[in-house]
Each structure stands twice: as C-alpha cells, then as structure tokens.
Amino acid sequence: MNSSVIEIKHVKKNFKGNEVLKDVNINVKQGSIYALLGANGAGKSTLLKIITGLLNSDGGTVTINTINVANNPTAAQELFSFSSQHATVDGVLTGYENLKLIAKLRHERNPRIVAENLLDKFELTEAKNKAVSTYSGGMRRRLDLAMSLVGNPEIIFLDEPTTGLDPKSRQDLWDSIKEMKSQGKTIFLTTQYLEEADYLADQIGFLRDGKIVATGTPDEMKRIAGDDKLLLIFNRNLDAELALKLLESYSPVKKDLCEVSIDLTEDISTTLNVLNALTTKQIELKTFKMITPTLDDVFMTLTKGR
Template identity: 35%
Template sequence: MIKAQGLRKTFTTRSRKGTQTVEAVRGVDLQVGKGEIFGVLGPNGAGKTTTIRMLATLIAPDAGQAVIADHDLLKEPAAVRRKLGYVSQAGGVEDIMSARAQIMMAARIHGVADPKRAADDVLKRFDLTEMADRPGRTLSGGQKRRVSIALGLVHDPPLLFLDEPTTGLDPQNRANLWDRIKQLRESGTSVLLSTHYLDEADVLCDRLVIVDHGQIVAEGTPAELKRGVSGDVITLRVDGLETAAETLKPFAREIRVDEDVLRVYVDDGEHTLPALLRTLEERGIRLSSIALDRCTLDDVFLAHTGRSLRDTGADA
C-alpha cells in the first residue's frame, strides 16, 4: 500500500533571534503492506507527524518519492487522497454539529453515492448510533476519537493514517480504541499509525520503525526488534555502578549504565539471576533494588540512540 523512499522535509522558522532551519525528516524509507498495521514510534519532535502529513499529501516533501495505493504521491495527489483516510492528532470533530451530520458531510466531500447509508454503517461499526445526533461538544474524549476515525473511514478507503490516535485518552478508552484498530486490520484496511506510546506500538503493530531526529534507527516486528537487543533485562540499583558493571560482564550480552541504574541484558534472566546475585554478594557490592523484565521497545530505543524513550518526554 505504501512504498516511500528518501522522504525529506526541512522547515525554516523566523524569530527575533534570527532564521533557524530544522530538518524534520531526513531520508525516511517506508513499506506498508495490505491489511497491515504499521507503526512509526518515536518521541515528540522525531518527525512522525511530518512524515504522515507528507504521505497524506498535506505538505510536499523537499525530496524523495512514494507510491501509495498504486498512485504516485507527487504526480497524482488527488488520486492518492481518494484512497486514504486521515485522522490527525486533533481529530477534527466539530463542537456544534452532530456526529451524524459531520460524517455525512465527509461522505459527500468524498463523493460517496449514498452518504446517509455510509454514515449509518460507520456509526454502527463504531458503536456510535445512540449518540449520533448529539453535538460534538457533548461527547467524551473516547467517543470523539471514535467519531474522528469514522470520519476518516466513511468513504471506505483501503488505507488509514492515524496520527497519535490515543493521546489524552484514559486507559479504558485507549484499550477500546485499540480493539477498533485491530478490527480494521481484520477487515483488510491498511493502517499507518504514529505513536509515542511503547505499549501501543507493541500491542498493535505488525511491523514498525523507530524514528529519532527525523531518521529511522530500527525497523522490524516488535518481536524481532526486541530479540535483536536481548531476551531479558535485569535492572539494578547498586553502590558503585562502574564496579558492578565490570563485575557482571561475564553474565551479559550487553551492559548499559543509564543514569542511576545498571541494565544487564541477558539471554535467560530466570536462570542468570541467582548466579548474578551470588556474585554481587561475594564481591561486597550493595544492592538497593533489582527487577527482571522481558526486553521492551524502550530497550530497543535505548540500544539505538543511547537514551530511553521515556526520558525524552514520551509516555510509556
């Protein structure tokens, strides 16, 4: 559904301090298959939204090319727009109009033959029928996000762009929206999803790229990316991080000192942990806390960038 190569975008800002040039996207390549949920994971300011806006024809790339649903992004932008739905971070739900009226308007804009029937179908699909005639301002955050996705899907596009779809939602509404997104995959819709939530990328995405400072630093399935770092992570708080790191080298595939904690990456944490604890005790290294976890996408981000995604201001 998407094949993009070498996408680049630079913005120039002017202020009292002078002109500043920001390379928002620096040579991004993406391939998204039919019926696939493909994630773009990274901290705020990594270039996720700029990438999606270029692919959605909302802004033009400075360089690169892409074919979307068999149409050239640069030469056939109108044809590309007919093949996709786009849901921005803001969502686009209007306060005064009802959800039904907004969805019917979107259907007319997209040239749907029977806007009322299309609106009724998508309202039912997202369990919005009972609240369909209420003004947008009376809807909850979760309901508004479902309406925004309905707006993007009313013309039944084969490809949907979701830019940070669950930002600001409580855990229950996030989980509900995750289920809706999974149903899109089951119906054959391809989804390009940007997020800074680690658990969201892990749960939803068939494949993903991790982006940082406008560049892709890792790509693969969540499982492949985590296996590439290590099987398990033992996180310790100890007195003398450097001494402990040197002592534990024989146990680890990799050791990282991350501020006040030591991360020891091992193949089999359950069997390694007892021997590791004995060694610390024998060497007289005082242990404050210890945790054993499966490798996460945050560990992948840390391995490729040298810092934790959580420390960038993104939420876990």
C-alpha cells in the first residue's frame, strides 16, 4: 500500500478576522493524483500556498515526506515543484531559453540537454526559438509544466493548471499530467473544472466553509448525489401512470408528464425486472436512459443552501 507523502492536519488560516481555512485535513498517497475542488473563494489557492511554504498558517501542520514545511520550508521545497495559476514563464525569452535558465538555476549538469528533452516531451521543439510572448495559452501552460519538471521532482503542485485553455489544449495538458503520474510522480492540483477532477484524480477533496466536507474517489464522490437512476419515457401520460402503479415496489417518481424515474441500487437486475414487468403488462415504452450522477451533481449537492 502506498504511503502518504503529503499530510495536512488541522490547518487554519485567518485574514483580518475572516476564517478562510478552519480545520483542513488531507492525506495524499505516493504516486497518486489528488484534486482539490471548491467554489471560487473557497480557499484552494490559500491552502496550496501554505502547503508549499509560501504562506504561514495560523495553526495545524503540513508535512511532505515527513518534513515539516513550516519548520523547514527550504528542505521541503527541494522535494517538489509548484506551477502557479498564472504561467510564470518569461515572455521575452524563447521557450528553450526559459528551460535552460531554470535548469541552470537548479544546478542541472547539462542544462542544454535537459531543455531539449523537455521541449520534445511537451511538443514545443518547433517553437523552441520563438519568444514565449508569441506562444498560445496552451503552449505557455505546456512550457510552464515543462519548467516544473526540471530537476525531476517526485511531487508536483498545480494551481488550476488548465484555466483559460481551449478544449484541445486542456486535453493535451491532461494527457501530460496523466503521463507524469504513470512515471510515479505524486500530483496535487486545485481545479474549478469538475470534469478535470473526474478525468485525472485518484482522490478528490471538496473544500467548503474552510473544511474538507467530502472526500473519496470520483465514483465515491458521485454517490453523494445519489444512486444511478433509470429514466423511463412513455408516449402517453396514461402509460406513465400505469407504470407508477405497476412498479410501486421500486418507489418510482414521476419526473414529468410522461417520465418516471427509479433509483438503481442494482443496475442490471433492477433494469431487467422493470423492463420485463412493463412488457408483460403491455405498457408501451418510448425509450429509457441510465443516468449516473456527475461531479456537477455533487457540486450542487454540497453547495446547497449557500
């Protein structure tokens, strides 16, 4: 079983009397992707700054590979790279020059080869001698991610890595992040994109009111929004009414004039039994759909009443 490489215990942070973080607890396993979700202003970036030693907390502890970040930020920072929400590349320099400079600053033995390899890895070789100011948003983010890999860190922090990217660039970056994980790297990212967390994360934490109010795998998180549902769509309201009575033992719910919904606790057997019952009683069904909760549904469930 993978050990925890990032441990966040009872972290708190106040800004001018406003409790942004009240009691945050997170464990991140080695070689996994952890996604921190939350509404804008929930404190995701604040927490990330505390984890990476850029901001002091008002309570609690953060350890990375057993190193207490607050007590020894320099030693902790040698273990990871941090890619902030806004690309930190130098627009005047070329892509190659940006990477070579970072490689020199991190005391790489051969900065030129490091830069060339990363340009190739992130499909930036053709643009390597162009000023970064001419790069598209997606190219700048790929370069930023490439720079975060200089020195081959085992742990990578990404603050909303795909904000502002078009769908193609976002998918490309997702693929790069997945590849980093396949190499055994541990990735902690914040995101406002539910689809991103669903696609990338092994574990998701939902930050609200200064605390992690829900955590689990994407599938476990979706259960918060309820069971899978079987939606039955009829041609006539009369058929829908007949189905309600026939399927009473399944606790059906009338969703619309000709639509009936049933919670699926056992997907296949329940679906087959329902369809067989309708066929036996010759109740004509127009169509049916299996509906699985999404992280959007979870988001709405967890932010209700706010």
